Amino acid sequence: MKVIYTLVFILILCRTVQSQQLPQHTQYTQNNFLLNPAVAGIENYIDVRTSYRTQWVGLEGAPTSFYTSLHSSINKNDRNAKRLSIGNGGSNGDSGANKNNRFHIKPHHGVGAVAQMDKAGLLRTFSMSLSYAYHLPLTSNLNMSAGVTAGLKQFRLNKKELNVLTPEDPFLTGDAAHMNKAELGVGFWLYSANFYVGFSGMQLLRREKDNPNTEPHAALQRHYYVTGGIRIKASDLVNITPSVMVKTAESGLSMVDVNTKFTYDQRFWLGSSYRHGDAFTGTVGIYLNHMLDVSYSYDITTSELNQVSANSHEVVVGLKLNNKQKVFCPKWIW
DSSP states (O other): OHHHHHHHHHHHTBTTSOOOOSOOOGGGGGOGGGTOGGGTTOSSSEEEEEEEEEOSTTSTTOOEEEEEEEEEEESOOBTTGGGOOSSSSSGGGTTTOOTTTTTOBOOEEEEEEEEEEEEETTEEEEEEEEEEEEEEESSSSOEEEEEEEEEEEEEEEOGGGOOOSOTTOHHHHSGGGEEEEEEEEEEEEEEOSSEEEEEEEESOOOOOOOOTTSOOOBOOOOEEEEEEEEOEEOSSSEEEEEEEEEEEETTSOEEEEEEEEEEETTTEEEEEEEETTTEEEEEEEEEOSSSEEEEEEEEEEOSGGGGTOOOEEEEEEEEEETOTTOOSSOSSOO
16 A cells, blocks of 8 residues: 555656645645745744644545744834734723824845645655745835745655566656755735735746656656635634635646635634535634744545545644744734
């Protein structure tokens, strides 16, 4: 089973197969920086996040994923930032503040990095990328940022444990089994205190078109993401945040995620998601203090894989370093 599963993932790397290459993260809403480099530096503190995901538990060779990311602003100054309070008493944040500029930020830079390791059967993937973003206020309440990310991705196949009927298979002897690929991505982010809209493209670098006289080789497919969310104040203590993401691979495969998040007193939150044709998910999280937050999600598989596997688990641990304003709940990405 492990051999079969590994071969499926090798084929995913080949441009003749209709599939996605980038790993799936249920809690991307906790870390939109993974999908869009324009998010880098959106907050006043250094945002560090570590996640571990195990997918399709019980299926031999099923994917596991681990990442660590961090991003920070440079020369950022939110005007009247200490007075900003949404969903925590409400009126406390308005006292003495100029409502025309209380969400205004100055132009600033953002930098970040992501390291990620994925394993599926005998195939291991490691990637490292660096990101830069520039944030520009358009009005007193509306801001825009643009970002770029670049890095390297390595694919390694453990051939020692691979037992196949055709050892000379060109898909195994070619560069698909052992290769390094450069990555490039760009993104845009439009945001205010109560909504965001983003667009990004990842794995945009391409090698020259295949020569039919050469052996088959693997290529990175372009992936595109469109995201959006709005924060609704249901009461002085409760915020509701519906959001959506549409992702499309160059192969033509598309997927839609619809999410809803309920935050209580800027400390506790519950969420649910539906990933079209794939899973229903439930998520719970807590902001333990102004430095540490923890969240857990559970995916209930709805595709045919639920006949041969259990469901998926994901844990995210976040740190807010140099958080001088002692922010619990993020102000711009919730």
